[in-house]
Amino acid sequence: xxxxxxxxLTGLAGGLIIGLAAALMLIANxxxxxxxxxxxxALGLSREGAPRQGALAFMLGLPAGxxxxxxVIGVExxxxxxxxxxxxxxxxxxxxxxxxxxxxxxxxxxxxxRLSPRSxxxxxxxxxxxxxxxxxxxxxxxxx
Amino acid sequence: xxxxxxxxxxxxxxGILFGTGLAVSGMIDPARVRAFLDVGGAWDPTLAxxxxxxxxxxxxxxxxxxxxxxxxxxxHFHLPPTRPxxxxxxxxxxxxxxxxxxxxxxxxxxxxALAVHPxxxxxxxxGMIAGFALFRRAADGAGRS
Numbered sequence: 001x002x003x004x005x006x007x008x009l010t011g012l013a014g015g016l017i018i019g020l021a022a023a024l025m026l027i028a029n030x031x032x033x034x035x036x037x038x039x040x041x042a043l044g045l046s047r048e049g050a051p052r053q054g055a056l057a058f059m060l061g062l063p064a065g066x067x068x069x070x071x072v073i074g075v076e077x078x079x080x081x082x083x084x085x086x087x088x089x090x091x092x093x094x095x096x097x098x099x100x101x102x103x104x105x106x107x108x109x110x111x112x113x114r115l116s117p118r119s120x121x122x123x124x125x126x127x128x129x130x131x132x133x134x135x136x137x138x139x140x141x142x143x144x
Numbered sequence: 145x146x147x148x149x150x151x152x153x154x155x156x157x158x159g160i161l162f163g164t165g166l167a168v169s170g171m172i173d174p175a176r177v178r179a180f181l182d183v184g185g186a187w188d189p190t191l192a193x194x195x196x197x198x199x200x201x202x203x204x205x206x207x208x209x210x211x212x213x214x215x216x217x218x219x220h221f222h223l224p225p226t227r228p229x230x231x232x233x234x235x236x237x238x239x240x241x242x243x244x245x246x247x248x249x250x251x252x253x254x255x256x257a258l259a260v261h262p263x264x265x266x267x268x269x270x271g272m273i274a275g276f277a278l279f280r281r282a283a284d285g286a287g288r289s
Contacts, residue, residue, distance in 0.1 A: 003189065007170060011190040014169020015197020021161035022198065023205035028154040030215030031222050033162065035251040036276075038155075045276040050222070053148075054155035061159020062166070062252065063259035069167035070260050077257055078175035079264035080247055086264055087271040090254070092243030094275020097251060098283075100236020101224065104250040105162075107237070108195065113202035116226035118233055125234055126241030127181075133245025134181035 022110050029054070034106025035062075036097035046098075100126075150217050163256040169194040172257045174248030181245050 025033035031050055040046035042055035049055065069075055080086065097103040100122055102111065107126075111119020166172050171194055179188035214220050244250050249257070249268055257265040 007188070007190045008193045011169045011171075011193035012197040014165045014167070014171065015194035015199075016201060017161055017165030017168060018194065019165075019198035019201035019205075021158045021165060023201045024154060024161065025158040026202075026205045026209055026215070028215055028217040029151045029158075030209075030218045030220060032224060033158055035162075035255070039251060039255065039273075040276045040280075043273060043276065045273070045280045050155070051149075051151065054152045057152045057156035058159035058162075059255060061156050061161075062163035062256040065160040065163025065165075066167040066172055066256040067163075067259035068160070069164055073168075075167050075172060075260050076170070077173045077261050079257075079261050080174070081264075083264075083267055086247060086267040087274075089243045089246035089249065090268040090271020090273075091275045091278070092239055092246070093250065093254075093268075094243075094272035094277075095279050096236050096239030096241075096243055096275070098236070098276055098279035100233050100238075100240055103240060103252070104244075105252050106224075109198045109202055111224075111226075112195075113199050114206050114226065116224075117229055118224075118226055121229045122233055122237040125237035126244060129238045129241030130181045130245040131183055131241075133242045134178050134248075135184055137178075137246070138182050138185050 018105075018109065019113075022105065025058075026110070032102075032106050032110045033058070034102050034110065036094075036103040037101070037106060040098060096126075154217055162252065163259070165198070166253050166256045167260075169197075172253045172260060174253070174257075176248070177250075177253070178245070178248035181248070 022033040025031055037049055038055040038058050041049040042059045107119040107122040112123055170176055170190055176188050180191035254265060254268050
């Protein structure tokens with residue numbers, strides 16, 4: 001494997017911006033920038049969490065920021081074409097993130113940086129099952 | 145605008161920055177995320193750089209708030225517990241990882257991708273919202289929020 005230096009650098013730069021976004025949420029609002037929890041809150045599907053107005057503002061901000069980048073420098077994105085696969089994956093992600101109280105942002109970025117034992121275990125777990133799933137899909141040739 | 149509160153503006157700015165970072169990093173391309181998870185295939189290490197880049201300012205932020213009694217805008221901190229490690233946490237994270245590996249989308253990029261690939265992103269997000277709702281029903285049934 002050869003390291004794509006350009007991809008590594010833009011990855012690092014994008015990561016820094018994501019970290020700044022989450023740092024702002026913590027320092028100013030005293031809250032965790034966790035996508036799954038904020039979405040559920042914004043959509044009225046969670047009883048606890050941030051005020052709904054703020055959760056909705058965060059959720060709408062994500063596509064706004066991505067649209068900005070798409071217009072200014074362009075964005076590449078390749079989705080699988082199978083609609084049942086997309087629905088199934090979404091369903092499992094939605095249920096799993098609520099059951100496990102977080103996803104890549106809340107556990108993987110904010111909680112890991114806090115060295116929270118819950119987030120360290122959650123991140124190790126979803127990384128492991130994510131790697132296993134992607135590997136099985138390649139080996140079986142399913143959903144390529 | 146009188147009813148828009150300061151924490152809402154902070155949340156909006158945070159969301160816009162978050163979406164910007166996801167797009168710049170290339171992580172709203174599910175094919176690349178799946179290529180990161182497929183460690184035995186044509187491995188794409190980008191996600192590791194993204195995580196590393198995000199953890200750095202976030203670790204500084206935790207150090208900063210550790211010395212403060214309240215955040216800058218809201219009146220107090222609203223932080224989740226760091227323990228216990230229970231079956232619910234592990235089971236939820238395990239399920240989430242399976243869904244993540246299936247397509248290469250987690251909640252952040254899925255909603256951000258609505259701006260660049262609205263069709264398939266909306267299909268995924270519909271499933272995800274159904275998953276949220278299903279959990280809410282199950283949790284209500286079990287007497288939890």
